Amino acid sequence: MVQLIFENEYVVCELDDSLPVLRHRWKKETPGEVFRDNLVAIQKQYLKLSKVYDYLAWLADTQALGEVDEETEKWFKEAWEDLLFNEAQVKIHAVVLSEDFYAEYPMEKFKLDAEDKFKSQGVQLGVFEEEEEAYDWIRTR
Secondary structure (H helix, E strand, O other), rough: EEEEEEOOOOOOEEOOOOEEEEEEEEOOOOOOHHHHHHHHHHHHHHHOOOOOOOEEEEEEEOOOOOOOOOHHHHHHHHHHHHHHHHOOOOOOEEEEEOOOOHHHHHHHHHHHHHHHHHHHHHHHHEEOOOOHHHHHHHHHO
């Protein structure tokens, strides 16, 4: 069953407890600070829910997100990776990418950096063109 966790003009965050997966879908291009604040809010929900659901996966649909600014790209490496993989201890992370190369590149770079940095912790990352593909991948983890 899919439960709404929160929603605002930029993002919808839901829990699909059948898998389980905490998923969020960006609705439109989002200013850097708002994007980062929303990610932190989602991470806090993950922290709560991971106490209830073993092997909770994280699924981000970034198709409508647009490009992220340079400050956010830097923040991914300096803060977000730690918040996601050390503090929240996310082990399965899937991203549905935009078809826009400039929007896709920072997400792909984040994946490659994080895969290398957190491989020893058993972190698995995947990037996909469609949510269905991401769900199929998560089911096999």
